[in-house]
Amino acid sequence: MTATAFAALHRAGEPLLLPCAWDHASALALAGQGFHAVGTTSLGVAAGGGLPDGASATRDETLRLALALGSAPFLLSVDAEDGFSDDPDQVGGFARELAAVGAVGINLEDALGPADRHAEKIAAVRAAAPGLFVNARTDTYWSGDGDLAETVRRLEAYREAGADGVFVPGLTDPAPIASLAAHFDVPLNVLYSPAGPTLAHxxxxxxxxxxxxxLLYRRALGAALETAAAIRSGRAPDAPTPTYDEVRALVRA
Structure with a gap:
């Protein structure tokens, strides 16, 4: 299981649909549904540990999950927030640890900090763990003002630093999506939105x-709340539910 195999899943006309897990069971269940690659969700990992997302608070939890999943029979890409440090060398060291436990990809977000600093982190990861597929995320549409020119400027810097792919969460307008996809020679990654374009589009x-x-983590929480509310009101829950033994089998796997 290598980053080369992971990179090969980023195909034109047939994009990689990357579901994101938050624990061992969710990752193995997704792999059991035929997903050859699984990511992690920083929100799910943080919320599961009672910690804030996007605050560099889940370094240990993220590494622990990667250790649990890195030897599983699927390709693992890890959401590492901003690398959990402002020091590029420390970010590179964390990436080296991820690669050592079997991860083949890392997602790094700029959180709208200085683009040159984020580029330095990417370069440090490239040097410390050359086998990792580096997905460079900019938050211009996630928490910024949605400036396309600034998005291009940042992503060009990250590509120059060695990013293997570029990621623009929050972008759902087809026109700028097509423009960015045509502009870069590496895969463009977007975040699926139920209100945005379909996978085929x-x-x-x-x-x-x-x-x-x-999304999957939040939907799982929603399903739990809906089930509890249904039972409290005297209704039987009607959503598909894995059996006890099916969940135990995930742990054995």
Whole structure:
């Protein structure tokens, strides 16, 4: 299981749909549904540990999950927030640890900090763990003002630093998606939105990776609340539910 195999899944016309797990069972269940690659969701990992997301608070939890999943029979890409440090060397060291436990990809977000600093982190990861597929995320549409020119400027810097793919979560407008996909010689990754383009439409626009982010985790929480409310009101829950033995089998796997 190598980053080369992972990179090969980013195909034009047939983008990689990357579901994101938050624990061992969710990852193995997704792999059991035929997903050859699984990501992690920083929100799910953080919330599961009672910690804030996007605050560099889950370095240990993220590494622990990667250790649990890195030898599993699927390709693992890890959401590492901003690398859990402002020091590029420390980010590179964390990436080296991820590669050592079997991860083949890392997602690094700029959180709209200085683009040159984020580029330095990418370069440090490239040097410390050359086998990792580096997905460079900019938050211009996630928490910024959605400036396309600034998005291009940042992503060009990250590509120059060695990023293998570029990621723009929050972008759902087809026109700029197509423009970015055509502009870069590496795969464009977008975050799926139920209110945005379908997977087939994103493929037509040139997108080669579609991440589900925290959607599955949030849907799982929603299903738990809906089930509890149904039982309390005297109704039987009607959503599909894995059996006890099916969940135990995931742990044995």
């Amino acid at each position: 994103l493929a037509d626009l040139g997108v080669r990776r579609v991440s589900l982010g925290s």
